[in-house]
Amino acid sequence: MLCSTDKELNKRRDTLSNLKSRAKQMAESFNMSTFANREDLLGQSKKxxxxxxxxxxxxxxxxxxxxxxxMKEQDEGLEKLEQTVLSTKHIALAVNEELDLHARLIDDLDDHVDGTNSRLQRVQKRLAVLNKRAKGGCSCMSLLLSTVGIVMLVVIVWLLIKYL
Structure with a gap:
């Protein structure tokens, strides 16, 4: 019993140390990316x-x-930043319109699929009923024999009319 709790304790310590190292790596990468973005936007920091x-x-x-x-340099930097923000806004609006279009298309497709599914279910029910009838009364064989009999009667009537 003591052995399993020691194993569990060691396992949890390893998991904790892995999580700590991952958190530290993520924090470092976040801080580095923040500084890089800040320098891209504002230029190199001056002492x-x-x-x-x-x-x-x-x-x-x-x-x-x-x-x-x-102040003039800062104004130029702000104008560039404004252009970037406006460009990003236009891209975001275009993406939003595209997403709305795709959502409408998916909704239409869903409606068509639902309609097709309901028609398919109705046809399957009709086929099941027809299949039950065909098995139960041998109606297919009766229909075939009736057709053959009618054809034979027509041929006999035609022969009688032709030779009489």
Whole structure:
């Protein structure tokens, strides 16, 4: 009994360590992708020392000009971002319309399949009834003999009319 609980305990520890390592890997990949996306959208992050070196040696007018240049760059970046968002919106709307169309087509197909299924069930019921009748009264054989008899009568009547 003690051996099985030790095995179970070890199994659970292994499972727990595997889950922890997977969670850590997922968190690392999430953080890396977040930073990569942030850098794609906003550009490389700049340090305060870089900012100070850009401002060093500028008077008030130079700093104002630098700020205007930075604002212009940010506006251009925002315009690119806006274009990307609008493009994504248009793609999403097109996908939505396509999905609506496919949903309607699937609904129509489902209706047609249901109608065909109900007609098929009715025909199967009729065939079952016909099959029961054919087995029960030997009506197929009677029908065949009746047809042969009628044909023979027609031939006899024709021969009588022809030779009389």
């Amino acid at each position: 305060a020392a870089d900012d100070m070196s850009r401002v060093a040696g500028l008077d008030n007018q130079g700093i104002v000009g630098l700020q205007r240049q930075i």
